[in-house]
Amino acid sequence: MDAIELLSDYADYLREKKDQGKKIIGFMGHDNIPEELLDAAGFIPLRMIFAGNDDLMHASNDYLPPSTCSFAQSCIGLFSLKPSQYHFLNLIDHFLVSNHCVSDICTSEIITKYFKIPRLNFYISYTQDPEALKYFKLELLDLKQQLEKLIGREIKKQDIIESIRKYNLFKKKLSDINDLDISGVDKLKIFQKAILYGPVILPELEDFIQANNPNHAQNSKDSVDIFFTGCSIFIGDYLINLIEESGGDIKYFDTWVGDAYFSQVFEEEEITSNDDPLDFFVQRFENNKNGDHTVPYYFENKVTQIKEIIKEHQEKKGKKLRVINHIIKFCDHINIFQSFLKKELQEEGIQVLNLERDYSRANRGQLSTRVEAFMEMM
Amino acid sequence: MSVFTDDVINFTSVLKMAYNFLSGREYLKKQKFRERKKLISVVLPFSDLSFAAGAVPVFPIRMESFNINQYLVALNSATSILGWGLTTKLLGFIKQFDALKIFDTILDEVLKSINVKYNEMYDLGVENGISSDFCYGIKGLYGMHVSKGKNVDANMNFAIRCSAFNKYYESLRKLVPRQIWVDIPSRNIGNALELLTENITNAISDLEDITGNHVADNSLNKQFRIGNQVKRYYKTIIYEISAEDFYPCNPATFAEILSLLGISFQDYNSNAQRYLENIANLVKEMRERIRKGIGMDVSKMPRILLTPVFGGWEPETQEFLYEQGARTLYADWEILGLLEEIPVSKGTNPVEEYARYLLNAATEGIGCDNNTLTDSYQRIAKKMNVDGIIFNQLFGCHSISNCYPMLREKVRKKLDIPITSIIFNKIGENVEQIKTRLGAYMEIVKPT
Known part of the structure; x- marks a missing residue:
């Protein structure tokens, strides 16, 4: 679609x-x-x-x-x-x-x-x-x-709790989809659709998971595994196709439309442990340590998180993850740390591409060249 | 040579403020090594808590080395020995024999020196990783901390509505690991005041930990009293003296004085009592000059509010406006609600009063959105009865500069005075374009 x-x-x-x-x-x-x-x-x-x-x-x-x-x-x-x-x-x-x-x-x-x-x-x-x-x-x-x-x-109160349960289950399904061995393009499409519609498409997510069980792995062994962080790829953006065409396959979407959204899941006991369901949201806000809004530890937490995921990926899959840091032009939160993030990760031997862009058509050629060059380096 | 220099020489207070700004490095060294005081980096006028804790707040550019004119050095010594009155008279006397016109370049040198240093800090910020897409203020401030951040014991960070600024604070952790945060709630809802009071209490504890001093209510009230007096004098200049038909100097000098006040108000030149004396003397000197008829008739010159400038602006703007027959006024801190006084009467809780002051500035002055912010601009422009507004749109500013279209609409509808905007990125970069734009603007500003 x-x-x-x-x-x-x-x-x-x-x-x-x-x-x-x-x-x-x-x-x-x-x-x-x-x-x-x-x-x-x-x-x-x-x-x-x-x-x-x-x-x-x-x-x-x-x-x-x-x-x-x-x-x-x-x-x-x-x-x-x-x-x-x-x-x-x-x-x-x-x-x-x-x-x-x-x-x-x-x-x-x-x-x-x-x-x-x-x-x-x-x-x-x-x-x-x-x-x-x-x-x-x-x-x-x-x-x-x-x-x-x-x-x-x-x-x-009960309506809020029910809604929390509903979204929690929904996010868990998205998290399951994230674990599937399918291409980044397919994952992103379903994430975008799901986040747009909300839990109402839960049955569709379940069908999707059924249809893409591990036996139906589609991933190419030759592709470059990518950890995608920074700004989200929104509906209608060509960036994901451009990355895929250049030989990249996004394994982690560390963005709003991605992990930052569906990682916010809780166990049933946690949902019902608060007398006031609003406290659940407070707890979620407190747990959101990697969210780019927060200060003063966001950057430190982000670097630690990326390093851990990359290490874990290498151990599990035997492949290195490369980082694309997507910076939408003039985004305060992501832009200010771009050079620091690159420096910190490169010091650990992790390749990073800071991909800064706006939505102008003229940008596409330059973006394509940069992504291709990054993939070729691998 | 700029236009303002000739008549500034008798403004001992202005020259002293300028000296205190430029000689910060030596003063701060003495404070740090001889007096064993702790240096706290502050930006924006949030220095009160540091003073109350017995620390030394410093706007970080003041740790840089500046070239200081020898006459400024002599002036400083003279005021210490002779006092203000005699020094002023002495300067007037010496001026008569100043055949080399050395005095005429003093303030010009001061401001050029500051501006050159600002641009240096901007470049340093960019070289050290801050994207050129950020505003002049953030790039410059980051550069200042790259350059001299190692000398400070902590940064004082007040989380405000500007996300770039909050993230800039975070980015400083690499340069100044010790950070003290005061998170100001966006809105005054529920017990927000109580929460902010608690935040301030925690910040005071951090300061106590750094300085080893106990911060008593008396220390806070003492500092607030000094701050209140400074604010009163500042407002006198903005509302009373700036509204006079006769200025104590030419309007370009007056604009320079306002800009110097704007910069120095952030850390009171690291010595609140001395700053209070300087600003008190400034007001006294201004009034005396007006009384004696020393200065300039400005009754025919329209009064233009140039704002916001605290994040950086092109200093040539005010000279150009003067050449075009206008007087330039700056009032950023008043617009943002930061010149409000903090109650210190018996029975008040100073921490809570400071919280109320901050919350009021955040919700009524700066505002949590552009609707409130543009109301603040409009309110102060009306109160100052200005004849026009020039809005300084700072390239890369996503907070305040973004409000211009809304402000323009409100000003046109409700104030019926001309408003225009100029774009600023770096000092000296866009001067001709600014002049062209302001030339056209001045065509429609009617002489009063």
């Missing part, structure tokens, strides 16, 4: 849900949004996980300077231009303004203000110390109240 088909089906799905009276909350997809809470309140969470292009980026320049993250620019462009395959964005009832990064704030604010979508707020501390966790709880309580005001009733 290509991106156009996926988006078309998704648009039909959303229309159907809207006809059934469901409301939609859009947000810039990141790893600390409690989508289970939105789900428990009866909303459909819609993550903005769509790749950009020249037109979308240019369309944002009335609102933000061109030296803004290309993903953020493209999100604005989607609302400004509303390309035909994205008409479903018109169905969004509310937009959640959050602060994964400052571009998230600015972009979400612009979307709500200029495209007249009612706004919800959810802000997250940068540190993870005890006070930051307490503040996270305050924001959760506030978000819960905002949602309850919209639906005109209390969100029941």
Whole structure:
């Protein structure tokens, strides 16, 4: 299924849900949004996980300077231009303004203000110390109240727990898919679709796992195994194909659309151990040590995590993992550490390609050359 | 030579502030090695806790070596021996015999020296791994820590809405391992104030651990009192003196003084009491000059608010605006809510009051979004009754610079004064383009 088909089906799905009276909350997809809470309140969470292009980026320049993250620019462009395959964005009832990064704030604010979508707020501390966790709880309580005001009733504790269970199972399935010995392209397609739809496609995930059991391994022995970190590959982006065409096979998606999302799984006892289900989200925020939002240990944790995974992969598969660090132009969080990450990993003998790009068409040739050169070096 | 130098010579306080800025290295060395004080790196005006802990806050560029004009050195000695009044008179007397016009270049040299050093630090930041896509401030600040970070005992980090800045703080861990964090909540909801108070308490504990000093409520209140007085004088300059029809100097000098205040306010030149005396003398000197009719009639010159400049700006802008018949005003710290006073009356809890001050700045001044931030710009522009706004869009700034389109819309609708933007990346890089843009802008700024 290509991106156009996926988006078309998704648009039909959303229309159907809207006809059934469901409301939609859009947000810039990141790893600390409690989508289970939105789900428990009866909303459909819609993550903005769509790749950009020249037109979308240019369309944002009335609102933000061109030296803004290309993903953020493209999100604005989607609302400004509303390309035909994205008409479903018109169905969004509310937009959640959050602060994964400052571009998230600015972009979400612009979307709500200029495209007249009612706004919800959810802000997250940068540190993870005890006070930051307490503040996270305050924001959760506030978000819960905002949602309850919209639906005109209390969100029941049991509904939140059920939603947490549902998403937890969903993420576990994605984690299982991640363990399958299939190509990175196939994995990414299913991740993107799943994160867009949410747990509603759980049966499809189970079928996918059945159809791709270890006996049906498709992986080429000649490909270069890649650990993909940094910014996500969003729906409609050609980057994954470009990497595959150059002989790379992504084994780990260490991004929002990937491990950063589905690694957030819990055992049943952990889910039910809290009297207040909101504490579960607090615990998840606290555990999210590798998330790029947090300070001051993100970089250290990330380097340690990458080294461990690479070591483990080599032991299990007997193959080296190479790192592609994907940097969307002007992304604060990933950009600032790019040279430090490369230096730290190269000192350990790990090859790293810092792949910085925006969504312009003209970029493709240069990206292709860089990825090919990196693969040839292997 | 810049336009402001000729009349600055009698501003002993300005020259002393400039001297204190440039001679930071020697002063800090003495503090560190002779007085055994701990140096705490601070950026943005968050030095109060360090002072209260008996540490020495330092805006890191001040650890660099600057060329200091010998007259500034002499001036510093003279004020110590003769006091402010006599030194000012003496300078006026010497000026008459200054055939070589040496004095005329003093402040010019000071500012050039600072600007050259800023650019050096910018280059050093880029050479050491910070992408050129980041703003001037972050590249420069990282460079400053590469250069002299080894001399400080800790960094004081205040997590704010700018993600790049928070990540920049994190990146400093390689250069200055000891970090003290104060995470300011984005919104004042629930018991956010209580949580911030706890964060500040923890930061104070860290400072106590570093300095070996106990931070009593009295120490905090004493520092807040000094800070409050400094803020009062600062506001007097912004709201009262800048609104006068007669300036104590030419408007380009006035802009330079405001820019020097903006930079030095971040660490009070590492000596809060001395800084208070300097700014008090500055206000006194300004008023005396106005009373005596020394200065310049500026009644016909429109007042332009140039902002934000704390992350870096092209210093030639103010000279060009002066040539175009305008006066340039800077008020970043006031816009961001950082010139609010901290209550110190009996019975108050100083830690909680400091938390309230920070939370207010974060939620009402800087704001957790651009709607609040643009309201702050608008509110202060109105309060200052300026005739126009020039918005300095810092290349690579994704936080404050991003608010320009929203600000332009609000200013046009609600203030009805001309507004334009200029783009800044590095000092000296974009001067002609800025001039062209400002030339066109000044065509529409009506003379008052």
